[in-house]
Amino acid sequence: MTLFTELRPLSRLSDGDEDGRAGDEAPLRARAAPATASTARPVPTAVISAITVLVILGLWSLASAHALVSPVFLPSPRQVLVAAYGLVVTGFVDATLAEHVGASLYRIFGALIASILIGIPAGLAIATSRVGRGILDPIVEFLRPLPPLAYLPLVIIWVGIGEASKITVIALAMLPSIILSTSAGVRSVSKDHVNAARSLGATPRQVLGQVVLPSAVPSILTGIRIALGAGWTTLVAAELVAATSGIGFMIQSAAQFLVTDIVIAGIVVIALIAIVFEYVARLIERRLVPWASHR
Amino acid sequence: MSILSFRDVSLRYPQRPGLRSAAGDNLVLDSINLQVSSHELVAIIGRSGSGKTSLLNLAAGFILPTSGTIAVDGEPIRGPGADRAVVFQDDALYPWLDARDNVGFPLKLKGVPRAERHERARQLLELVGLGEAGDRHIWELSGGMRQRVGIARALAAEPRFLLLDEPLGALDALTRSRMQEFLLRIQSRSGAGAVLITHSIDEALILASRVLVLSPNPGRLTAEIEAGFSSEILAGTPIERIKASPLFKRLHDGLTSLIHSLPNEEAAA
Ligand SMILES: Nc1ncnc2c1ncn2[C@@H]1O[C@H](COP(=O)(O)OP(=O)(O)O)[C@@H](O)[C@H]1O
Ligand SMILES: [Mg+2]
Numbered sequence: 001m002t003l004f005t006e007l008r009p010l011s012r013l014s015d016g017d018e019d020g021r022a023g024d025e026a027p028l029r030a031r032a033a034p035a036t037a038s039t040a041r042p043v044p045t046a047v048i049s050a051i052t053v054l055v056i057l058g059l060w061s062l063a064s065a066h067a068l069v070s071p072v073f074l075p076s077p078r079q080v081l082v083a084a085y086g087l088v089v090t091g092f093v094d095a096t097l098a099e100h101v102g103a104s105l106y107r108i109f110g111a112l113i114a115s116i117l118i119g120i121p122a123g124l125a126i127a128t129s130r131v132g133r134g135i136l137d138p139i140v141e142f143l144r145p146l147p148p149l150a151y152l153p154l155v156i157i158w159v160g161i162g163e164a165s166k167i168t169v170i171a172l173a174m175l176p177s178i179i180l181s182t183s184a185g186v187r188s189v190s191k192d193h194v195n196a197a198r199s200l201g202a203t204p205r206q207v208l209g210q211v212v213l214p215s216a217v218p219s220i221l222t223g224i225r226i227a228l229g230a231g232w233t234t235l236v237a238a239e240l241v242a243a244t245s246g247i248g249f250m251i252q253s254a255a256q257f258l259v260t261d262i263v264i265a266g267i268v269v270i271a272l273i274a275i276v277f278e279y280v281a282r283l284i285e286r287r288l289v290p291w292a293s294h295r
Numbered sequence: 296m297s298i299l300s301f302r303d304v305s306l307r308y309p310q311r312p313g314l315r316s317a318a319g320d321n322l323v324l325d326s327i328n329l330q331v332s333s334h335e336l337v338a339i340i341g342r343s344g345s346g347k348t349s350l351l352n353l354a355a356g357f358i359l360p361t362s363g364t365i366a367v368d369g370e371p372i373r374g375p376g377a378d379r380a381v382v383f384q385d386d387a388l389y390p391w392l393d394a395r396d397n398v399g400f401p402l403k404l405k406g407v408p409r410a411e412r413h414e415r416a417r418q419l420l421e422l423v424g425l426g427e428a429g430d431r432h433i434w435e436l437s438g439g440m441r442q443r444v445g446i447a448r449a450l451a452a453e454p455r456f457l458l459l460d461e462p463l464g465a466l467d468a469l470t471r472s473r474m475q476e477f478l479l480r481i482q483s484r485s486g487a488g489a490v491l492i493t494h495s496i497d498e499a500l501i502l503a504s505r506v507l508v509l510s511p512n513p514g515r516l517t518a519e520i521e522a523g524f525s526s527e528i529l530a531g532t533p534i535e536r537i538k539a540s541p542l543f544k545r546l547h548d549g550l551t552s553l554i555h556s557l558p559n560e561e562a563a564a
Contacts, residue, residue, distance in 0.1 A: 198375035
């Protein structure tokens, strides 16, 4: 052991940290590894999750097949599939599924663009200027904990029942996380990174554009991903209350006529879209800022 | 030829309320006088906390002295500038740029067109022995390679002085000794003056034409040694042979006992 300790610094040909503990523990772990491998391979989490989904679908099928619950309240999975097919082909309340989804997506991306255009400069202002923080902090702190549906009626009074009110409400729901993630990202910029740029001849403007903003991008993207999630829940809720198209409106109309299979199909579509958002957002993060995980 | 000079420079960090030091005084650097000319490499050694980084940050212009003047060719400095490029201990490379764009960064700041920037970056990467690494992500490079990219980036600014804050401190022993010789050759070829902060007496003696000792609390330059081994190394004498020479050993022992005789900041704190 003494010999090992003495030889360690020389045997490290590649660069490493100066922390010696990892070197001491590594052999222990290496010896322990085969033992665990030979006992039992653990069931992958994904398999457990898949089984859970299948069990729920199975219970659902059983319940509706034996008419434990009235089909009005709980249509069978098959009925829901048929309803979903009908939605795609002929639609419901004057619009196909694609048109409802399209209306919802239009709103959410309109709101996303608006909140990015406002949120990133606002976040920058909070992080870089005392005055900016003084002005914007109370507004963000007021807005952040408010459930968007609380101010939906007011927004409708102000901008009417049309698209603008929905986009405004969703944008307001998205804004705090974009503002806060931008300012957090800007504030987390490494002091050495800034100083390096200054000593290499950067002007304050160049420091902002070439160093501060790029290092805030991972945080901003995370903020956008969270905003998208928050915006989607708000959107569907807003459409339930006040809309003439959109996936939320479709569910609300179906519920009024007790067309439960459409309601369930709609809920599944909402969930699927949210999952796709999350997936695509993570994909974009990995593409755009592969370095974020290597900081 | 350029001269970087410190004249009666003192530094006091603003006192934080409720955090009063035992001495009741937070003077970090006291009456520093120092002249570094281009083509020479001056090393500053001292225990941690003696104010080495503060001294370098003053030279870089990141902070301003409480009193005294720091000037380049008689012109007092007012802030950071590309004439004094810093190489950091933790490389401070930009992870969103590949090696080539990191090296080309100072040129981009100056508005040098892309093609020219790439060509210059390629030359500099070749100079530091990384001709093939231009497309590599920063996080794919080893610590030694990163430091070389950092040095190439500093050189791209065509500085009159290189300010090196323990640039080899995070490297393992083998890489470190290879990098020492490399650093020496690059600095002498670049024609820039250099201030090297280190806490390795070996490194200071090998690389520097002059070694200055910074004593802590408050930081004062208390000793100066003309080393001069660097010219032998540049002439081709292996570092190991120099380290074995009686003169080197004598200077090394002298510096070691000098530094050990200085008050220990850690113990006082
Ligand atoms: N920004 C700062 N504000 C207040 N005190 C500081 C600051 N930076 C360094 N110091 C203090 O100044 C002294 C010298 O620090 P530093 O220059 O980093 O020394 P070294 O690089 O030799 O380790 C230390 O006591 C440290 O606590
Ligand atoms: Mg230091």
